[in-house]
Amino acid sequence: MIDVRPPLVDEMPAYYRALPYATGMPQWEPADAAWHGGLGPWPPQRTPPTAARLAEMAAADTEDGNFHPMGAFVDGACAGASAMLSFEIRVPGGGSVRLGGVTATGVVPTYRRRGLLRGMMQAMFDAALERGEPLAGLSASEGGIYGRYGFSPATYRVRWELARHEAVLKPAAPDPGSLELVDAEAAKRVWPEVHAAVRLRRVGELTAQPGRWDRLTDEADGANGPLKYLVHRNRNGEADGIANFRLPWSAEAATAGTLVVEALEAENPAAYRALWSLLVDFDLTKTVVAAPRPRDEPLRWMFANPRAMRITRQSESLWIRLLDLPAALSARAYGAPGELTFRIEGDRMCPGNNGTWRLQAGGTSAACAPAPSGAAADLDLSIQALGSLYLGGMSAHHFADAGDITEHRDGAVDRLARMFRTDPEPHNSFVF
Structure with a gap:
């Protein structure tokens, strides 16, 4: 018997074990990712969470009013899992629309081809409509799956790179603000403020889930090195831009001296230009890589040679499905x-x-x-x-x-x- 429903609290560990990231199964297409700028492949292999960690996840998710899990149970065993997160998305005209974001989806391999994913999708669509969410969205782990449920790509993301010696910016007015390298604790305070301001003028941007930046750290991530945080402040000393970047070590001459920008947001053109002006001309580097970035990155038109910026990967980002x-x-x-x-x-x-x-x-x-x-x-x-x-x-x-x-x-x-x-x-x- 197949039963599609939200898991009970005591069923949450079994629910997680139906998901690829909890079992060590593949969780993304084996292709170069346009949202990953690092030197190695993505996603990295992760150790499946322990029973204690699953219990911690269950406690946190159960208390999160924006997390809506859905399970597919076959003869009482959890054979499929998915969830929706409640967001708001900015739409043309400056308004926001409620969106149910499909995330963390998987079916145990031995239960495939039984309609479990379709059943979970239908149940989540129905629940989203009851919550007043007229849109659904997702980031597709495999391009051929989600069109059958009515989703289709609505935004793109790219990875681009440039050689430092080619990154010559056209002359511009002096920056009235200042740049500062800060630690992770300061970055955790700045990111929510900058993101909220940028979101107001960007179609397609989502509200940030609580705790989104809590995992920022100054600790090194193996050979990738630690994240560095660059903040721009306006003439009044208020933060209006921030970037996260790394300087990973590489044993290969071809990738040595690479600066990887993992995130950058700015509230205005002055802050945007100032952040990039330092990052594309950082001492003792030769290559700059950035991901995931907009397909129509304005920085290209600030260079004397717009061809200096080369898009090396591109993929769709957010898939949208109209529910109402x-x-x-x-x-x-x-x-x-x-x-x-x-x-x-x-x-x-x-x-x-x-x-x-x-x-x-x-x-x-x-x-x-x-x-x-x-x-x-x-x-x-x-x-x-x-x-x-x-x-x-x-x-x-x-x-x-x-x-x-x-x-x-x-x-x-x-x-x-x-x-x-x-x-x-x-x-x-x-x-x-």
């Missing part, structure tokens, strides 16, 4: 005013999304509601295409070329593209 179509589309603003009638069919997991809808957008307000009876659709599109378009970072024309959008009225795809697109591209600085 009218609520999600009414909550964002659109790049051009207009009206569009479109049809969604075949959404078996969220059948309330199926039908013909009319989207009316003007200025900062929008409304999406069922179209009048008998109204002809300007176009058909899949729920996956709509998820990719939702944050404004993907091309409607590309999805039309791929067959996920079918135009019934001339110019409808052009109108869809103009209404949904946003600039700069959406970006989320972390995944879950």
